[in-house]
Amino acid sequence: MRTAFDEFYDNYHKDLYQFMFYMVKNKHQTEDLIQEVYIKVLNSYDTFKGESSEKTWLFSIARHVTIDFFRKQQRKRNRIMDFFDWGEKGDLIKDQEPLPDEVAIMNDEMRRIYNCLDHCTIDQKSVIILRFIQSFTIQETAETLGWSVSKVKTTQHRAMKALKDLLENSDRGEDFNVGSQ
Amino acid sequence: MARNDEDLLEKKLKQLPQFRDDQSKEELYQKISRQVERESPRNKIRRQWLVPTMASAFGIVLLVLIVKGSFIDMQYSQEESSSGMEESALSDEANMKRSTKDELITGEQELNQSLDKSSKEDSTVLMKALNSKAAYDNNANVAFIPVAALTNSAQYIVPISIVDPTSTKKEVLGEYYNSINAKIKEFGNSSVAIEEELGISLFPFEGITFNLNQDEQVVQLSFDEGYQMPGGSSIQGLFDPILSIMFSPQNIKQAILTNVKEGQLGNMGVIEEIQLDPLNNYAYKIYRPKSNMGYEYLVPTQKVDTLDEAFAQMRISEPEFEVYASIPEETDLHVTTEKEQISFSFSNASIFGNDQTTLDMIDSLLLTAKSFGYRTVRFELPFEKLGPYNLTKAIEVPDGANPFILK
Numbered sequence: 001m002r003t004a005f006d007e008f009y010d011n012y013h014k015d016l017y018q019f020m021f022y023m024v025k026n027k028h029q030t031e032d033l034i035q036e037v038y039i040k041v042l043n044s045y046d047t048f049k050g051e052s053s054e055k056t057w058l059f060s061i062a063r064h065v066t067i068d069f070f071r072k073q074q075r076k077r078n079r080i081m082d083f084f085d086w087g088e089k090g091d092l093i094k095d096q097e098p099l100p101d102e103v104a105i106m107n108d109e110m111r112r113i114y115n116c117l118d119h120c121t122i123d124q125k126s127v128i129i130l131r132f133i134q135s136f137t138i139q140e141t142a143e144t145l146g147w148s149v150s151k152v153k154t155t156q157h158r159a160m161k162a163l164k165d166l167l168e169n170s171d172r173g174e175d176f177n178v179g180s181q
Numbered sequence: 182m183a184r185n186d187e188d189l190l191e192k193k194l195k196q197l198p199q200f201r202d203d204q205s206k207e208e209l210y211q212k213i214s215r216q217v218e219r220e221s222p223r224n225k226i227r228r229q230w231l232v233p234t235m236a237s238a239f240g241i242v243l244l245v246l247i248v249k250g251s252f253i254d255m256q257y258s259q260e261e262s263s264s265g266m267e268e269s270a271l272s273d274e275a276n277m278k279r280s281t282k283d284e285l286i287t288g289e290q291e292l293n294q295s296l297d298k299s300s301k302e303d304s305t306v307l308m309k310a311l312n313s314k315a316a317y318d319n320n321a322n323v324a325f326i327p328v329a330a331l332t333n334s335a336q337y338i339v340p341i342s343i344v345d346p347t348s349t350k351k352e353v354l355g356e357y358y359n360s361i362n363a364k365i366k367e368f369g370n371s372s373v374a375i376e377e378e379l380g381i382s383l384f385p386f387e388g389i390t391f392n393l394n395q396d397e398q399v400v401q402l403s404f405d406e407g408y409q410m411p412g413g414s415s416i417q418g419l420f421d422p423i424l425s426i427m428f429s430p431q432n433i434k435q436a437i438l439t440n441v442k443e444g445q446l447g448n449m450g451v452i453e454e455i456q457l458d459p460l461n462n463y464a465y466k467i468y469r470p471k472s473n474m475g476y477e478y479l480v481p482t483q484k485v486d487t488l489d490e491a492f493a494q495m496r497i498s499e500p501e502f503e504v505y506a507s508i509p510e511e512t513d514l515h516v517t518t519e520k521e522q523i524s525f526s527f528s529n530a531s532i533f534g535n536d537q538t539t540l541d542m543i544d545s546l547l548l549t550a551k552s553f554g555y556r557t558v559r560f561e562l563p564f565e566k567l568g569p570y571n572l573t574k575a576i577e578v579p580d581g582a583n584p585f586i587l588k
Contacts, residue, residue: 005213009206017202031204038213044487060486068483102198113193121418121448132194146484150456151421160187161450167190 004045005038012058015134019059022129023066025118027100033069037062056143059136063126063144070122109167116166124159131156311537311568314479315544315579316342324350326357327430327581329423330365330381332468335416336502337480339381339468340426341365342581358391358427368585380470380503381478384423385411398434400424400457410446417447421455422481429459430580462486463552464494465545465582467505478583479545480504481552488516488523491549507545509538522575523550526561533562540568544579551578 016037021030040061103114117125123145130136130144131152142152202209318325324345329338343364345353357364362383369378376382388408392401410417424436436455443451463481470476482504485491495508508514513528525546533539543560550558557575565573 001214001217002210005210009209013202013206018200021200022197027203031202034202035209035212035216038209039216042213042217044489057486064484064486064490071483100198100200102200106198110193110196113190114197123418124448128194132191133197135195146462146486148456148458151458154452154455158448158450158452160190162448164186164190165450 001042004042008038008041008054008058012055015055016058016062019129019134020062020066022117022133023063023125024069025100029069033062033065037065040065053140053143056140059130059144060146067122112167112170113163116163116170119166120159120162123155124162127152127155128159128163311535311540313540313544313568313570314477314583315547316344316581316584317577318342318580322346322349324348324353324357325580326350326354327427328357328361328365329426330383331416331419332480332502332504333376333380333382333470334502335382335419337468337482337504338419338423338426339478339480340582341381341478342584344584344586347587354393354431355391358393361386365585367587378474378476380468380474380476384419385409385416393428393431393433395431395433398432399437400428400431400433400435401437401439403439404441404445406440406442408445410449417449420446420449421457422460424455425457425460429457433457461552461554462491463549464491465548465552466495466497466499466507467541467545468503469505470503477541479507479541479548480582481548488549488553491553492516495545495549508542512542518555521554521556522559523553523555523557524559524561530561530563535564535567540570543567543570544582547576547578548582 017030017034020033020037021027024030024033037058041058099111099114103111106114117128120128126145127141130141131138136144138149138152138156141147142149145152147155316325324343324347326343326345328341328343330341331337332339343357345357365379365381365383366375369375388405390403390405392403393399394401410420428436434457436457438453438455441451441453446452460481462484464483464485465479466482468478468480482499483494485494492508492514496506496510496512498505509532511529511532515526515528517524517526527533533542539562546560547558555578557577559575560570560572562572565571570576
């Protein structure tokens with residue numbers, strides 16, 4: 001187990017942390033989820049068929065762990081809303097994370113880009129992070145997400161359009177209500 | 182969006198800061214080792230199948246009362262085929278009409294919770310017939326059209342296979358795709374809201390005209406001027422997979438969108454084409470809406486990487502979304518694969534009865550196996566027949582789920 005862990009950690013940990021952090025935007029949650037990713041990877045390493053690269057396999061597991069985390073959060077939110085009967089106002093309740101220092105020192109536009117990412121869909125956000133923040137190729141992104149290359153291109157195009165619209169709306173001080181997950 | 186704008190935004194995204202993990206490699210490894218050790222099988226206490234006899238007896242009595250009042254007559258054709266299927270989708274006419282009373286669901290839950298091995302033997306006598314939620318397109322003279330709706334929470338897609346024995350697919354394909362919601366509504370009572378009666382919500386198809394070109398493997402979607410996709414990414418995010426569910430079985434590879442105007446599709450923006458990939462690697466679970474009419478569906482839930490993950494997901498209920506485990510928690514499942522065939526055996530097979538719970542598990546495993554690319558499935562269970570299936574033979578994976586059969 002140690003050898004496999006060393007191999008994955010040395011080759012991909014920096015990128016993995018970066019991806020998970022941008023997805024969940026919380027240091028402690030990132031650490032917990034990364035732990036879960038490594039456990040899944042190490043538990044199923046023997047059955048890894050090598051049909052994709054180790055890197056895309058690792059990141060596709062990371063993405064699913066993240067989606068699962070979002071689902072659990074959503075369930076928790078629904079339960080809280082049911083309990084307090086907040087009705088429609090419940091949609092307005094969002095997890096507010098303080099800006100990390102690295103972002104807080106950046107200019108207003110960069111801070112808005114960082115925030116607006118959370119208002120894209122999970123698919124759109126995944127593509128933006130992988131393609132532009134992680135510099136994955138289209139092919140690597142496709143393998144990671146289990147999509148066709150053309151689907152990555154389409155989603156990327158939609159994602160950039162959605163992000164631009166969100167930035168324009170935030171510039172005008174409008175509420176984001178474009179569907180966060 | 183203009184190319185320059187996209188380039189500029191791309192450049193800014195690349196300037197976003199890098200974040201680093203503060204914990205050391207050793208620290209992380211120690212945490213992982215401890216966790217792996219805690220989760221190792223020898224540290225797990227296997228849950229025993231211990232049900233008090235009185236509870237079992239109570240379950241049987243309750244079942245007799247419920248079954249008597251709930252099921253309508255159902256008939257299976259006994260025409261045996263080589264595929265392990267003993268009936269066509271058409272012959273199982275009662276699939277969507279099997280119960281009209283809410284006690285059915287309660288009854289099944291009680292059954293799941295309280296029957297032990299001995300009582301299950303009795304239950305095979307009590308249950309008049311079981312309802313498969315898998316659908317087979319095995320009759321060239323019958324139209325079989327995959328469409329889709331949503332769970333009432335709009336969390337998951339409900340695939341529906343409309344079966345129309347009065348037409349062939351070629352005759353009615355266009356007509357059906359351009360009146361999906363109207364066709365689904367035909368299965369309900371017009372005086373009752375579809376969400377309450379069938380327990381499903383209709384996808385906003387009205388205002389979209391579908392035009393299939395099977396030769397070029399393309400479906401064209403034309404949007405009416407006033408069309409508006411509801412807000413929120415959950416519905417919008419399900420649009421691509423819904424198109425895949427409906428059109429991939431027709432061998433359609435691409436959807437071309439025309440007349441889309443700014444804002445009509447919400448956060449999806451103005452898009453011109455969508456690649457339709459088959460719905461691969463999904464875990465199917467049971468959607469059991471709280472509606473009073475007793476309808477249940479198999480729905481694709483999480484997309485996963487491996488079969489093991491799929492089986493783990495299938496054991497997890499999500500009551501907040503009215504979605505329930507399709508594999509009972511106690512199931513000790515063994516899987517072997519050979520080329521396009523997957524085989525399931527169970528070291529504790531004696532816990533299964535010849536009942537709806539087991540049939541739901543079989544149906545969900547068939548659909549999940551299909552989404553992983555398998556063509557045939559074998560089951561080792563302590564009985565030869567279950568619902569429409571002949572378990573002594575390999576069973577072909579279904580063509581769809583949740584048959585709605587037009588009379």
